[in-house]
Amino acid sequence: MGTEIMKDERRVISVIVMNESSVLARVTALFAGRGYNIESLTVAPIPNSSMSHITIETKGNARVMEQITKQLHKLIPVYKVIEHEEMIEKEMVLVKFPIAENLSDIAALCGAYNGGIVNVGKEMIIAQVADEPARVGHFIEAAQRYNPSEIVRGGIVAIER
Amino acid sequence: MQMSGAQMVCEAIIAEGVKTVFGYPGGAIMHVYDEIYKQNGFEHILNRHEQAAVHAADGYARATGEVGVAMVTSGPGFTNAVTGLATAYMDSIPMVVISGQVPLSLIGTDGFQEIDAVGISRPCTKHNYLVRTLEELPRIIKEAFYIARSGRPGPVLVDIPKDITVAIGDFVYPETVDILTYKPTYKGNRKQIEKAVEAIKKAKKPLIYVGGGAVLSNASDLVRELAKKTQIPTVETLMARGVMGAKNPMLLGMLGMHGNYASNMAMSETDLIIALGARFDDRVTGKLSEFARYADIIHVDIDPANISKLVDVDYPIVGDLKDVLENMISMLDGVDTDRYRAWREILKRYDELHPQSYVDSDEVLKPQWVIERVGQLVGEKAIITSDVGQHQMWAAQHYPFDRPRQWINSGGLGTMGFGFPAAIGAKRAFPEKTVINVTGDGSILMNMQELVTAAEYKIPVINLILNNQFLGMVRQWQTFFYEKRYSETDLTFQPNWKALAEACGGIGYDVATKEEFDAALKDAIEQDKVCFMNIAVNRFENVLPMVPAGGALYNMMLPQIEEK
Numbered sequence: 001m002g003t004e005i006m007k008d009e010r011r012v013i014s015v016i017v018m019n020e021s022s023v024l025a026r027v028t029a030l031f032a033g034r035g036y037n038i039e040s041l042t043v044a045p046i047p048n049s050s051m052s053h054i055t056i057e058t059k060g061n062a063r064v065m066e067q068i069t070k071q072l073h074k075l076i077p078v079y080k081v082i083e084h085e086e087m088i089e090k091e092m093v094l095v096k097f098p099i100a101e102n103l104s105d106i107a108a109l110c111g112a113y114n115g116g117i118v119n120v121g122k123e124m125i126i127a128q129v130a131d132e133p134a135r136v137g138h139f140i141e142a143a144q145r146y147n148p149s150e151i152v153r154g155g156i157v158a159i160e161r
Numbered sequence: 162m163q164m165s166g167a168q169m170v171c172e173a174i175i176a177e178g179v180k181t182v183f184g185y186p187g188g189a190i191m192h193v194y195d196e197i198y199k200q201n202g203f204e205h206i207l208n209r210h211e212q213a214a215v216h217a218a219d220g221y222a223r224a225t226g227e228v229g230v231a232m233v234t235s236g237p238g239f240t241n242a243v244t245g246l247a248t249a250y251m252d253s254i255p256m257v258v259i260s261g262q263v264p265l266s267l268i269g270t271d272g273f274q275e276i277d278a279v280g281i282s283r284p285c286t287k288h289n290y291l292v293r294t295l296e297e298l299p300r301i302i303k304e305a306f307y308i309a310r311s312g313r314p315g316p317v318l319v320d321i322p323k324d325i326t327v328a329i330g331d332f333v334y335p336e337t338v339d340i341l342t343y344k345p346t347y348k349g350n351r352k353q354i355e356k357a358v359e360a361i362k363k364a365k366k367p368l369i370y371v372g373g374g375a376v377l378s379n380a381s382d383l384v385r386e387l388a389k390k391t392q393i394p395t396v397e398t399l400m401a402r403g404v405m406g407a408k409n410p411m412l413l414g415m416l417g418m419h420g421n422y423a424s425n426m427a428m429s430e431t432d433l434i435i436a437l438g439a440r441f442d443d444r445v446t447g448k449l450s451e452f453a454r455y456a457d458i459i460h461v462d463i464d465p466a467n468i469s470k471l472v473d474v475d476y477p478i479v480g481d482l483k484d485v486l487e488n489m490i491s492m493l494d495g496v497d498t499d500r501y502r503a504w505r506e507i508l509k510r511y512d513e514l515h516p517q518s519y520v521d522s523d524e525v526l527k528p529q530w531v532i533e534r535v536g537q538l539v540g541e542k543a544i545i546t547s548d549v550g551q552h553q554m555w556a557a558q559h560y561p562f563d564r565p566r567q568w569i570n571s572g573g574l575g576t577m578g579f580g581f582p583a584a585i586g587a588k589r590a591f592p593e594k595t596v597i598n599v600t601g602d603g604s605i606l607m608n609m610q611e612l613v614t615a616a617e618y619k620i621p622v623i624n625l626i627l628n629n630q631f632l633g634m635v636r637q638w639q640t641f642f643y644e645k646r647y648s649e650t651d652l653t654f655q656p657n658w659k660a661l662a663e664a665c666g667g668i669g670y671d672v673a674t675k676e677e678f679d680a681a682l683k684d685a686i687e688q689d690k691v692c693f694m695n696i697a698v699n700r701f702e703n704v705l706p707m708v709p710a711g712g713a714l715y716n717m718m719l720p721q722i723e724e725k
């Protein structure tokens with residue numbers, strides 16, 4: 001029997017569910033109850049259908065991933081579980097900077113990550129970036145030198161190629 | 162037809178063919194109880210505790226294979242039912258529990274007797290519903306029964322706010338169910354079955370490992386046929402006792418923590434496990450890294466999540482055991498049974514070396530003797546339920562179970578207090594059969610109020626209390642692993658069992674010798690009244706063999722070690 005060392009890996013799964021009350025609670029409770037990780041989670045209705053699309057970023061070895069998929073499948077309102085292999089994944093982030101910072105530098109930085117300044121207030125500006133999750137991470141690192149006062153990451157959405 | 166939600170509940174229960182509902186009323190479910198009063202399509206048994214009501218419905222389901230039904234009120238009524246739900250969930254028992262809930266307008270306000278029933282029961286039900294409109298009520302009940310009994314069975318909760326039971330609407334009970342997101346797989350993949358059959362034909366030391374799934378799928382005849390046709394030795398889990406039949410020459414016995422030597426050695430040395438509706442529970446496998454080290458594994462299960470959950474499976478087959486076995490057996494025509502002869506000989510020698518045994522005594526009753534004696538006196542005629550502890554293991558080891566559904570116990574959750582109400586449920590389903598609950602002096606007190614239920618409804622269940630004046634199973638672990646520090650397991654302070662039974666409308670016996678036991682059991686069967694039989698057994702008897710928790714299956718403590 002295989003006793004190969006199983007490595008924890010980052011995985012993204014999509015869960016297509018019936019759009020009904022407490023379905024999200026069923027999914028998250030399953031993760032909590034069985035000790036699986038949720039790194040990020042997004043959910044929204046699928047247009048023109050009675051279903052919703054939940055995207056979950058998780059971590060685990062091959063056996064854990066297999067169990068997660070199967071256990072999700074067992075939930076009655078779950079229609080489909082997609083363990084992404086070849087996917088396009090994107091994440092959005094909103095960042096608030098003091099107006100006193102160098103706005104053109106910030107705009108240029110955002111531009112490099114598929115974003116820009118989306119709101120200018122009296123004391124703060126808000127920038128938005130949508131990119132691959134790893135690149136969003138780089139953007140947030142780079143943005144530190146402009147003293148961001150608030151950062152909101154949106155969680156991952158993914159689609160199989 | 163126009164009717165109230167409460168009436169719809171009753172009509173749906175009748176439409177499902179349910180004959181007996183076990184339950185307990187209260188504020189939020191009163192409208193439904195008012196309708197129960199008016200109808201005569203099913204009977205209602207008033208257990209004296211909601212936990213017992215759910216266990217009774219569970220026992221009914223296990224004995225019959227039909228969906229058990231229980232009904233409780235909101236808040237404390239529901240929370241009392243949770244242990245019953247969890248017990249049924251862990252053993253995949255088809256059951257529908259209907260609970261009252263506070264009116265919709267009060268949900269979320271911490272109203273009187275409001276508790277989040279679907280939230281609490283989520284991890285211990287197959288599925289659950291909070292009904293939100295009267296229109297969806299008939300569909301939800303229909304789905305609940307369907308989900309409970311289909312695929313891998315399990316309990317389903319339907320939580321109904323009180324105002325929905327009051328509201329009036331049109332009732333049409335759906336004929337069929339179509340849940341887009343729920344389509345269990347029944348047919349096993351033919352290619353996979355073919356591969357598994359090839360593996361069986363190539364194996365030298367194959368072993369059939371049968372679990373409770375064989376009972377749930379009513380596949381026992383096919384399991385017997387497979388073993389007979391191939392002459393492959395077979396082991397049963399605790400939940401599968403009765404599947405092969407005690408007299409079956411292909412049956413080695415029960416495996417696992419308290420399995421017999423030959424069964425555990427067979428599992429340790431086999432080169433091909435044929436797992437049929439079994440789930441490689443930790444009480445069965447012992448230390449995983451040492452489990453069945455030389456074996457390839459065929460695993461047939463209706464629940465894909467059971468496959469490769471704990472051990473890597475070489476031949477996974479998802480499907481209903483019945484369907485898969487029918488195919489498998491037909492592909493095994495002309496199988497060379499001589500191939501496994503040497504293996505059968507080895508296992509026979511193992512069994513001769515260390516048979517399932519105990520040392521009897523003339524001074525004191527041995528619990529194992531009591532079980533064997535019951536087997537001799539009532540044998541295949543009786544249904545045996547049990548509680549949890551040493552008595553449960555002795556019953557599983559020593560009773561000559563002859564058919565599936567004859568043995569009813571809480572294997573997955575291990576719920577003390579299960580046996581008596583489950584026996585009530587089983588007896589209600591089969592009034593002609595002798596129903597015996599093998600219990601302990603600890604467990605029986607956890608649902609002893611059911612004496613009143615059994616007396617009122619004339620459900621003559623025989624409770625054999627194997628009285629060791631201990632929480633014996635815990636005491637055994639303390640003896641072996643805690644240097645005999647008997648922390649809170651001594652039960653020498655005892656009720657007057659006979660008086661207790663009599664006070665509740667039953668009868669009692671105090672038994673200390675073999676002669677007294679024979680006489681008491683004969684009388685209990687004739688009297689046809691619920692009874693407590695207080696049987697004084699050897700206090701420090703241990704359940705053996707035993708695989709210490711976390712140890713390898715082949716490292717068993719064997720009976721000789723224990724006898725002084």
Ligand SMILES: Cc1ncc(C[n+]2csc(CCOP(=O)(O)OP(=O)(O)O)c2C)c(N)n1
Nearest residue numbers: 550551552575577601602603604632633634
């Ligand atoms: C509800 C519940 N509480 C606690 C336990 C833990 N437990 C398992 S066996 C046991 C002792 C049971 O004692 P008794 O019913 O007298 O049976 P014996 O082992 O003595 O035969 C206990 C406390 C349990 N299984 N269920």
Ligand SMILES: [Mg+2]
Nearest residue numbers: 601602631633
């Ligand atoms: Mg005891």
